[in-house]
Amino acid sequence: xxxxxxxxxxxxxxxxxxxxxxxxxxxxxxxxxxxxxxxxxxxxxxxxxxxxxxxxxxxxxxxxxxxxxxxxxxxxxxxxxxxxxxxxxxxxxxxxxxxxxxxxxxxxxxxxxxxxxxxxxxxxxxxxxxxxxxxxxxx
Amino acid sequence: xxxxxxxxxxxxxxxxxxxxxxxxxxxxxxxxxxxxxxxxxxxxxxxxxxxxxxxxxxxxxxxxxxxxxxxxxxxxxxxxxxxxxxxxxxxxxxxxxxxxxxxxxxxxxxxxxxxxxxxxxxxxxxxxxxxxxxxxxxxxxxxxxxxxxxxxxxxxxxxxxxxxxxxxxxxxxxxxxxxxxxxxxxxxxxxxxxxxxxxxxxxxxxxxxxxxxxxxxxxxxxxxxxxxxxxxxxxxxxxxxxxxxxxxxxxxxxxxxxxxxxxxxxxxxxxxxxxxxxxxxxxxxxxxxxxxxxxxxxxxxxxxxxxxxxxxxxxxxxxxxxxxxxxxxxxxxxxxxxxxxxxxxxxxxxxxxxxxxxxxxxxxxxxxxxxxxxxxxxxxxxxxxxxxxxxxxxxxxxxxxxxxxxxxxxxxxxxxxxxxxxxxxxxxxxxxxxxxxxxxxxxxxxxxxxxxxxxxxxxxxxxxxxxx
Numbered sequence: 277x278x279x280x281x282x283x284x285x286x287x288x289x290x291x292x293x294x295x296x297x298x299x300x301x302x303x304x305x306x307x308x309x310x311x312x313x314x315x316x317x318x319x320x321x322x323x324x325x326x327x328x329x330x331x332x333x334x335x336x337x338x339x340x341x342x343x344x345x346x347x348x349x350x351x352x353x354x355x356x357x358x359x360x361x362x363x364x365x366x367x368x369x370x371x372x373x374x375x376x377x378x379x380x381x382x383x384x385x386x387x388x389x390x391x392x393x394x395x396x397x398x399x400x401x402x403x404x405x406x407x408x409x410x411x412x413x414x415x
Numbered sequence: 416x417x418x419x420x421x422x423x424x425x426x427x428x429x430x431x432x433x434x435x436x437x438x439x440x441x442x443x444x445x446x447x448x449x450x451x452x453x454x455x456x457x458x459x460x461x462x463x464x465x466x467x468x469x470x471x472x473x474x475x476x477x478x479x480x481x482x483x484x485x486x487x488x489x490x491x492x493x494x495x496x497x498x499x500x501x502x503x504x505x506x507x508x509x510x511x512x513x514x515x516x517x518x519x520x521x522x523x524x525x526x527x528x529x530x531x532x533x534x535x536x537x538x539x540x541x542x543x544x545x546x547x548x549x550x551x552x553x554x555x556x557x558x559x560x561x562x563x564x565x566x567x568x569x570x571x572x573x574x575x576x577x578x579x580x581x582x583x584x585x586x587x588x589x590x591x592x593x594x595x596x597x598x599x600x601x602x603x604x605x606x607x608x609x610x611x612x613x614x615x616x617x618x619x620x621x622x623x624x625x626x627x628x629x630x631x632x633x634x635x636x637x638x639x640x641x642x643x644x645x646x647x648x649x650x651x652x653x654x655x656x657x658x659x660x661x662x663x664x665x666x667x668x669x670x671x672x673x674x675x676x677x678x679x680x681x682x683x684x685x686x687x688x689x690x691x692x693x694x695x696x697x698x699x700x701x702x703x704x705x706x707x708x709x710x711x712x713x714x715x716x717x718x719x720x721x722x723x724x725x726x727x728x729x730x731x732x733x734x735x736x737x738x739x740x741x742x743x744x745x746x747x748x749x750x751x752x753x754x755x756x757x758x759x760x761x762x763x764x765x766x767x768x769x770x771x772x773x774x775x776x777x778x779x780x781x782x783x784x785x786x787x788x789x790x791x792x793x794x795x796x797x798x799x800x801x802x803x804x805x806x807x808x809x810x811x812x813x814x815x816x817x818x819x820x821x822x823x824x825x826x827x828x829x830x831x832x833x834x835x836x837x838x839x840x841x842x843x844x845x846x847x848x849x850x851x852x853x854x855x856x857x858x859x860x861x862x863x864x865x866x867x868x869x870x871x872x873x874x875x876x877x878x879x880x881x882x883x
Contacts, residue, residue: 284815286461286488336670343666350659351609385841388620388883390662391514393490394669394686414490414514414662415621415814 280308283410289387290396290412298334301399301407302341302369303359309345310356310375312413314383321357321374329369334399337369338409342392346413349389353378390414420459424448430484430862434468441684442471448482449800449866454858457811461488463495469684470498474692475505477754477761481800483768484862485809485854489513491687494767495809499752499801500693502760506681507698508690509672509705511764513745514665516705517712518623518656519590520769520778520806521720521741522789524642525727526734527649529629533878536836539627539730540879544838546722547625548617549883555616557718564608567615568600571710575717581724581738585717589741590770593713595748599703603660604667607704611660611711616718620841620883622807622848623655624783625723627879631786634871638791642739642776644873651727651736652787652875653719654780656745657712664708668701693762702747709746716741739789740776744769744806752801763801771796771804771869781808781856783837783848783882784830787875788860795867804863808853814843817852830880839882848882 279300283290291308295301307316327344331337348354355375362371378385391414399409425433430449436442446467450458458464463486470492471480477499486495491510498511532539548555557580559567567574572586572593586592618625630648633639644650657664675691675698676683683690691697724736747764754761771777771792780787796802812820821829823842826849830837839845863869 282815284813286813287494287810289814339670347606347610347663350662351606351612385620387841387843390621390659391666393514394689395490397686 279304288415293409295407298407299362301409306345306356309342312387318383319355319357320376322376325373327371338399339392346389430866444471444476445479446471447479449862450484454484463488463493466493473506475501477501483805485805485807485859487810492766496766497768497803498764499761502693505693506690507693508688509665509668510687511766512747513766514662515656515745516661517709517743518745519743521653521716522739522778523651523736524739525649525736529647532649536879540836540838542726544881546726547719549840554613557616565600567714568707568710569598570594571713572717575714580718580721585738588738595706595709598706598710600707602700602704603707607660607663610663614658618655618883619658625881626652626877628875628877630873631876632874638872651723657708660711661708664704671697742769767806768803769806772802779860782850782853783880784850789873790869791872792869800868804869805859808856811854812852814847818846835877837880844882
């Protein structure tokens with residue numbers, strides 16, 4: 277199963293995310309978002325961060341989760357390499373993420389993401405029980 | 416003609432098209448589009464007009480929902496969209512301002528000419544690239560404290576001038592004197608302040624830039640003379656906004672407004688038009704935070720302008736670099752207009768639209784390979800478009816489409832052959848921002864001039880570009 281693909285948009289960019297379980301959607305969304313910023317291959321996993329979020333639905337949690345990924349990059353240059361653990365229910369998300377700080381010697385900036393938008397935002401379980409989500413970013 | 420819109424759009428005057436409110440029973444007002452048949456062919460390909468119709472359904476909207484010729488699909492509002500709201504009955508929508516609050520443009524004019532600068536353009540651009548960090552992942556050169564941040568949010572460009580970044584007369588030549596009153600730093604989240612903390616004096620990425628330009632043609636001698644603009648004069652155009660701080664404020668308040676809409680029973684056709692009543696607590700909080708973000712953007716452009724000045728003084732010695740003006744093109748402001756014969760204060764959302772008061776300079780940047788324009792606002796804008804005009808060229812191709820056309824190296828060579836030296840921190844800063852990705856700004860400004868909203872004063876050509 278592919279983890280995500282890039283979606284075209286008149287002015288910005290989006291990703292469609294796939295996963296067997298809902299946790300996979302959150303993992304693949306985080307990595308898909310990061311891959312828009314910098315090639316994932318160039319990132320090392322040498323720093324841990326703990327994330328605790330609350331939201332009223334999977335959809336809300338997905339936007340808050342990706343808001344956090346963008347916030348961590350924009351405020352401290354933190355790039356996510358992988359998600360070590362993640363626990364999600366309908367109203368909360370707890371995760372340990374691994375990555376490193378951006379440095380221009382190792383990382384080539386691809387695109388700057390301003391924010392997560394709610395344009396065509398969705399996260400849903402398909403008939404075959406797998407999950408799919410869609411999210412667009414303001415560039 | 417324009418596919419599904421053929422029988423909907425009514426041509427009501429020169430470059431003016433109407434979607435009457437009878438088109439959809441939920442519309443409170445008509446939609447007025449400033450455009451041409453050619454531009455409409457592009458506009459009708461994306462969701463711009465659907466979004467304009469959605470805007471026309473907002474509670475408390477006054478006059479008409481307006482769409483400028485550079486429009487393209489945005490979030491909630493189309494980019495190039497304007498909507499004025501009744502203060503008591505109307506709503507405010509972060510989508511009507513944009514994620515980049517007070518993204519705007521500043522023009523500096525110098526005492527230099529093209530012949531004096533051209534031989535040193537590479538050196539100049541390289542030094543500007545170092546002096547003004549452009550791309551993401553880079554910190555600014557200006558270190559501030561928490562107290563500074565509070566003061567920046569409250570007093571905007573005034574803080575910057577007080578700290579030695581520029582002069583008092585820069586403030587007089589900035590929209591709102593570089594500071595919106597009634598900013599409330601307490602309504603700007605800690606996250607937003609954290610994002611913006613290391614970003615003062617930085618350009619950002621995407622379509623933001625710093626351009627060294629020359630005045631290629633004077634279209635209106637009288638206004639050019641009044642503004643101190645002459646042929647072959649070197650000017651500098653700075654395009655950027657409130658950086659991560661503003662983006663986070665918009666992000667925060669979209670979540671808040673989604674809850675507020677449930678609380679106040681506001682129904683909208685598009686969730687991206689998340690909004691709340693201007694007079695609600697959430698509305699007041701957003702405006703307080705938005706004003707603070709706008710002030711951060713003005714402080715940012717003030718600091719960048721001073722960094723630009725320093726580079727010019729270093730290379731060219733005793734010259735003058737004065738500010739012509741600075742305008743916002745993503746903002747919501749309380750302004751007074753004559754509506755049904757009476758003066759009425761309204762909240763004007765300008766989403767990718769520039770204020771154009773009579774006699775006020777307006778800058779309409781084109782893409783980095785072509786040209787930009789200096790205009791001056793006219794009374795027609797006050798009577799018809801809530802004192803507003805377009806803001807740029809407007810995208811014609813998506814980023815994915817644009818990237819396929821050519822490589823970063825080829826773009827640099829093409830621009831070099833046109834006498835333009837460009838430096839960018841990302842490939843996307845070049846490949847996604849090529850000329851073909853944008854409409855021709857000449858067509859855009861001609862529409863607003865022909866509609867009597869503004870007059871073209873001068874055409875500006877880039878010779879050096881710094882991009883993120």
